[in-house]
Amino acid sequence: MTASKSQKKLQKRRSIIEAAVKVFAQKGFYNAKVTDVARQAGVADGTIYLYFKNKDDLLISLFEDKMELILQRFHSRLHEITDPLDKLKEMIDVYFELIEEDKDLADVFQVELRQSTKFLKDYHNEKFLNYLNMIADIIYHGIDYGFFRSEVNVHVVKIMIFGALDELARQWILGADDKYNLEQAKEEVKQILVSGLIKF
Amino acid sequence: MTASKSQKKLQKRRSIIEAAVKVFAQKGFYNAKVTDVARQAGVADGTIYLYFKNKDDLLISLFEDKMELILQRFHSRLHEITDPLDKLKEMIDVYFELIEEDKDLADVFQVELRQSTKFLKDYHNEKFLNYLNMIADIIYHGIDYGFFRSEVNVHVVKIMIFGALDELARQWILGADDKYNLEQAKEEVKQILVSGLIKF
Amino acid sequence: MTASKSQKKLQKRRSIIEAAVKVFAQKGFYNAKVTDVARQAGVADGTIYLYFKNKDDLLISLFEDKMELILQRFHSRLHEITDPLDKLKEMIDVYFELIEEDKDLADVFQVELRQSTKFLKDYHNEKFLNYLNMIADIIYHGIDYGFFRSEVNVHVVKIMIFGALDELARQWILGADDKYNLEQAKEEVKQILVSGLIKF
Amino acid sequence: MTASKSQKKLQKRRSIIEAAVKVFAQKGFYNAKVTDVARQAGVADGTIYLYFKNKDDLLISLFEDKMELILQRFHSRLHEITDPLDKLKEMIDVYFELIEEDKDLADVFQVELRQSTKFLKDYHNEKFLNYLNMIADIIYHGIDYGFFRSEVNVHVVKIMIFGALDELARQWILGADDKYNLEQAKEEVKQILVSGLIKF
DNA sequence: AATGAATGAGATTTCATTCAT
DNA sequence: CATGAATGAAATCTCATTCAT
Numbered sequence: 001m002t003a004s005k006s007q008k009k010l011q012k013r014r015s016i017i018e019a020a021v022k023v024f025a026q027k028g029f030y031n032a033k034v035t036d037v038a039r040q041a042g043v044a045d046g047t048i049y050l051y052f053k054n055k056d057d058l059l060i061s062l063f064e065d066k067m068e069l070i071l072q073r074f075h076s077r078l079h080e081i082t083d084p085l086d087k088l089k090e091m092i093d094v095y096f097e098l099i100e101e102d103k104d105l106a107d108v109f110q111v112e113l114r115q116s117t118k119f120l121k122d123y124h125n126e127k128f129l130n131y132l133n134m135i136a137d138i139i140y141h142g143i144d145y146g147f148f149r150s151e152v153n154v155h156v157v158k159i160m161i162f163g164a165l166d167e168l169a170r171q172w173i174l175g176a177d178d179k180y181n182l183e184q185a186k187e188e189v190k191q192i193l194v195s196g197l198i199k200f
Numbered sequence: 201m202t203a204s205k206s207q208k209k210l211q212k213r214r215s216i217i218e219a220a221v222k223v224f225a226q227k228g229f230y231n232a233k234v235t236d237v238a239r240q241a242g243v244a245d246g247t248i249y250l251y252f253k254n255k256d257d258l259l260i261s262l263f264e265d266k267m268e269l270i271l272q273r274f275h276s277r278l279h280e281i282t283d284p285l286d287k288l289k290e291m292i293d294v295y296f297e298l299i300e301e302d303k304d305l306a307d308v309f310q311v312e313l314r315q316s317t318k319f320l321k322d323y324h325n326e327k328f329l330n331y332l333n334m335i336a337d338i339i340y341h342g343i344d345y346g347f348f349r350s351e352v353n354v355h356v357v358k359i360m361i362f363g364a365l366d367e368l369a370r371q372w373i374l375g376a377d378d379k380y381n382l383e384q385a386k387e388e389v390k391q392i393l394v395s396g397l398i399k400f
Numbered sequence: 401m402t403a404s405k406s407q408k409k410l411q412k413r414r415s416i417i418e419a420a421v422k423v424f425a426q427k428g429f430y431n432a433k434v435t436d437v438a439r440q441a442g443v444a445d446g447t448i449y450l451y452f453k454n455k456d457d458l459l460i461s462l463f464e465d466k467m468e469l470i471l472q473r474f475h476s477r478l479h480e481i482t483d484p485l486d487k488l489k490e491m492i493d494v495y496f497e498l499i500e501e502d503k504d505l506a507d508v509f510q511v512e513l514r515q516s517t518k519f520l521k522d523y524h525n526e527k528f529l530n531y532l533n534m535i536a537d538i539i540y541h542g543i544d545y546g547f548f549r550s551e552v553n554v555h556v557v558k559i560m561i562f563g564a565l566d567e568l569a570r571q572w573i574l575g576a577d578d579k580y581n582l583e584q585a586k587e588e589v590k591q592i593l594v595s596g597l598i599k600f
Numbered sequence: 601m602t603a604s605k606s607q608k609k610l611q612k613r614r615s616i617i618e619a620a621v622k623v624f625a626q627k628g629f630y631n632a633k634v635t636d637v638a639r640q641a642g643v644a645d646g647t648i649y650l651y652f653k654n655k656d657d658l659l660i661s662l663f664e665d666k667m668e669l670i671l672q673r674f675h676s677r678l679h680e681i682t683d684p685l686d687k688l689k690e691m692i693d694v695y696f697e698l699i700e701e702d703k704d705l706a707d708v709f710q711v712e713l714r715q716s717t718k719f720l721k722d723y724h725n726e727k728f729l730n731y732l733n734m735i736a737d738i739i740y741h742g743i744d745y746g747f748f749r750s751e752v753n754v755h756v757v758k759i760m761i762f763g764a765l766d767e768l769a770r771q772w773i774l775g776a777d778d779k780y781n782l783e784q785a786k787e788e789v790k791q792i793l794v795s796g797l798i799k800f
Numbered sequence: 801a802a803t804g805a806a807t808g809a810g811a812t813t814t815c816a817t818t819c820a821t
Numbered sequence: 822c823a824t825g826a827a828t829g830a831a832a833t834c835t836c837a838t839t840c841a842t
Contacts, residue, residue, distance in 0.1 A: 009801095030230040033835090033836065033837085034836075034837060034838080035836080035837095038804095043802080043803085044802060044803040044804055045803080045804060045805095045837090045838085046802070046803055046804065046838085046839075046840085047801085047802055047803070047804095048838095049837095049838070049839080050801070050802075054837075054838075055837065055838095111314055152388070153380065153384055153385075153387075153388040155380050156368065156380050156384060156385045156388040156389070157388060157392065159364075159367050159368050159371050159385075160364040160367065160368060160388070160389060160392065161364075162367055163363040163364045163365070163366055163367020163368060163370075164359075164360040164361075164363045164364040164367075165363070166363055166367065167359050167360065167362055167363020167364075167366065167367075168356065168359050168360060168363065170363075171359050180353065180355050180356050184353055184356060185353075185356045185359075188352070188353045188356040188357060188360070189356070189360060191396070192357065192360065192392075192393075192396035192397065193392075193396065195395050195396045195397075195398075196391070196392035196393065196395045196396035197392065197395075198395075208826095209826090212826095233810090233811065233812085234811075234812065234813085235811085235812095243827075243828090244827060244828045244829055245812090245813085245828085245829065245830095246813080246814075246815080246827070246828060246829065246830095247826080247827055247828075247829095248813095249812095249813065249814080250826070250827075254812080254813080255811095255812075255813095408805095409805090412805095430630040433831090433832065433833085434832075434833065434834080435832085435833095443806075443807090444806060444807045444808055445807085445808065445809095445833090445834080446806070446807060446808065446809095446834080446835075446836080447805080447806055447807075447808095448834095449833095449834065449835080450805070450806075454833080454834075455832095455833075455834095514711055552788070553780065553784055553785075553788045555780050556768065556780050556784060556785045556788040556789070557788060557792065559764075559767050559768050559771050559785075560764040560767065560768060560788070560789060560792065561764075562767055563763040563764045563765070563766055563767020563768065563770075564759075564760040564761075564763045564764045564767075565763070566763055566767065567759050567760065567762055567763020567764075567766065567767075568756065568759050568760060568763060570763075571759050580753065580755050580756050584753055584756060585753075585756045585759075588752070588753040588756040588757060588760070589756070589760060591796070592757065592760065592792075592793075592796035592797065593792075593796065595795055595796045595797075595798075596791070596792035596793065596795045596796035597792065597795075598795075609822095633814090633815065633816085634815075634816060634817080635815080635816095638825095643823080643824085644823060644824040644825055645816090645817085645824080645825060645826095646817085646818075646819080646823070646824055646825065647822085647823055647824070647825095648817095649816090649817070649818080650822070650823075654816075654817075655816065655817090802842100803840100803841100803842085804839105804840105804841105804842100805839105805840100805841095805842105806838105806839085806840095806841105807836105807837105807838085807839080807840105808835105808836105808838105809835105809836100809837105810834105810835090810836105811833105811834095811835085812832105812833095812834095812835100813831105813832090813833090814829105814830105814831090814832085814833100815828105815829100815830100815831100816828100816829105816830100817827105817828085817829105818825105818826105818827085818828080819824100819825105819826100819827090819828105820824100820825105820826095820827105821823105821824085821825100821826105
């Protein structure tokens with residue numbers, strides 16, 4: 001009984017987060033009203049506060065929950081690949097898949113995630129660091145296997161890669177231009193990164 | 201007389217923008233109050249509204265004015281360089297110089313501007329496109345001179361480069377980690393991009 | 401339950417309108433602060449905005465609600481009278497009764513409503529037209545019964561009558577002079593109008 | 601020299617009042633901004649305050665100046681007429697002439713004048729009383745000459761007449777209906793008032 | 801647990817008025 | 822005398838959060 005209750009609670013918590021993703025993506029965190037999220041989730045305003053401490057907490061929880069899922073996805077798709085180049089390429093594929101799959105979620109990646117870093121200086125953004133480290137691990141793996149230049153500054157490169165992918169995604173989402181599709185972007189990025197990292 | 205008058209007006213406009221950069225960087229756009237900006241600029245609240253339509257307009261004006269200066273800086277530093285690799289490298293140098301020179305401005309560009317829905321979505325961002333095109337021109341120049349692979353998808357690459365630089369800057373500004381200094385980042389980025397673009 | 405709920409809402413809406421009548425009459429629409437109305441109604445400032453879109457809407461709603469009641473009063477008092485002269489006289493009696501009963505409401509109608517440009521010009525005033533038409537109907541009735549001159553320009557006369565009553569009410573309310581009481585005014589008006597309209 | 605200076609001053613004062621009439625008529629006193637009046641008058645904002653103590657004073661001055669002119673007009677047109685009926689009819693003619701001549705001025709009569717009565721309770725509206733008394737004098741004159749019923753309550757009737765004319769003017773100005781022209785209204789009013797007042 | 805009406809602090813913005821030029 | 826940029830008090834309205842039902 002307690003189990004089913006907590007099951008139900010989790011369910012509702014999730015549906016509020018889902019609503020928040022949608023609303024925050026559409027209006028931005030600051031312009032989104034708690035009422036908007038409540039209406040989207042089909043609950044009363046007050047109900048939000050039974051599941052989250054306040055609006056800020058909702059953003060953080062949203063971020064953590066979603067990031068968790070994303071990290072799982074990366075892990076499950078990458079952990080069996082041993083070839084370093086394949087691993088890097090697969091990571092890029094998974095990234096663009098995620099973007100294509102859920103534009104709203106992508107927006108969370110693009111904008112809210114950014115904010116949250118600063119937003120709460122105290123809040124230590126562990127999930128995001130895990131994400132960056134996953135990229136770092138791919139590079140380290142490539143260096144260990146002798147595919148990538150050993151003098152690569154992994155810390156810098158992981159940020160570079162994240163930034164590059166991120167910005168391509170943003171431009172695609174904003175639809176500011178239709179001069180490229182994600183497929184082309186994907187291939188070009190792979191090409192540049194592989195050439196940039198590989199040892200001759 | 202008219203000249204000195206409009207000179208004075210421009211002066212004040214500029215000082216309000218300078219104040220806004222400082223305040224927005226410190227508190228974030230949404231948490232910064234118009235009063236804060238006014239106090240920082242040493243003017244009355246109402247004065248802000250003699251120079252800007254509203255708070256959003258202040259942010260956008262800030263962006264446009266500053267971007268203008270930045271583009272000028274890039275132009276004056278790059279237009280005489282003909283060697284494609286030097287041109288790319290110099291662009292990266294200028295970029296990081298700008299970041300180092302004015303951390304507050306960098307913060308507003310990197311973080312606060314991303315938060316303004318209006319800015320991101322509604323506002324048609326000509327100055328930003330000019331910036332991206334400047335990067336594109338450097339690549340085209342390299343291709344023309346036969347230094348870069350001719351099949352490079354310039355449109356994708358310019359976004360990649362922008363994103364990579366941007367993210368490195370943001371991470372540095374947020375000071376999330378002090379595992380790298382800008383000097384290291386600069387060199388690593390040059391290395392990767394040159395290797396990634398160059399024709400063998 | 402839904403009924404009692406909406407009952408309660410209506411109750412509060414009404415009490416806000418009642419408070420607005422009092423406050424607007426006392427300070428004038430433009431000088432009255434929303435806070436004043438809220439305090440008078442015993443609610444928080446924000447509550448006003450749960451029931452009315454804005455301050456203007458409060459004034460318009462006040463007018464519509466009250467006018468509705470007034471029209472009902474006229475109707476219930478006049479509809480059974482068939483003698484045209486009695487009908488005209490009763491209308492005048494009811495009018496002055498209303499004024500005497502609620503001086504504050506009268507003031508808002510006579511003075512404050514005139515100030516709201518929006519109200520006077522933009523707002524299409526159906527309720528007010530109903531009111532004028534009620535007067536017109538009384539005249540038509542008198543003409544049909546052969547009591548009033550058949551060549552009377554009803555459209556002009558209804559406005560005249562409205563204006564005359566209205567101004568008498570206003571002067572009485574403003575208390576600019578205490579040279580007459582409503583009773584005297586009532587009789588004089590009846591006398592003049594009847595003599596003015598009657599067929600010999 | 602002092603004379604010509606004060607001549608000039610009067611000129612400018614008058615032009616500011618003229619501007620105020622236009623602006624207040626268009627926007628209403630409360631919605632009109634001092635800047636609007638200044639621009640309309642072709643002077644700087646601050647200049648207004650060289651001629652009037654404040655915005656309220658501008659309204660009062662406007663009212664007094666205009667009322668003065670109006671009273672002069674009535675006087676010059678009525679003082680030579682001795683026949684009471686002609687006098688009453690001429691007054692009505694002059695009234696509608698004034699309305700037709702200057703719609704903006706009419707609006708001042710219709711709306712702003714109203715406000716001013718309450719607007720400043722302290723301010724004793726002498727000019728307006730003069731106006732009402734002019735009407736009263738016409739009635740007294742008619743009674744003295746034995747044309748009008750001697751028991752007429754002049755105080756009430758003067759207000760009635762003012763109200764009736766006023767409302768007809770307002771309805772015509774607002775153009776709410778084009779069901780009557782001023783000519784028709786004029787004749788109807790004369791007819792009713794004469795029949796209402798006359799002694800048999 | 802859920803609701804949603806009510807709260808009230810607080811932010812943006814306006815505009816009458818002043819005063820240095 | 823005239824100007825108009827600057828002021829800053831003050832008002833409307835919003836919205837995160839609470840709490841009685």
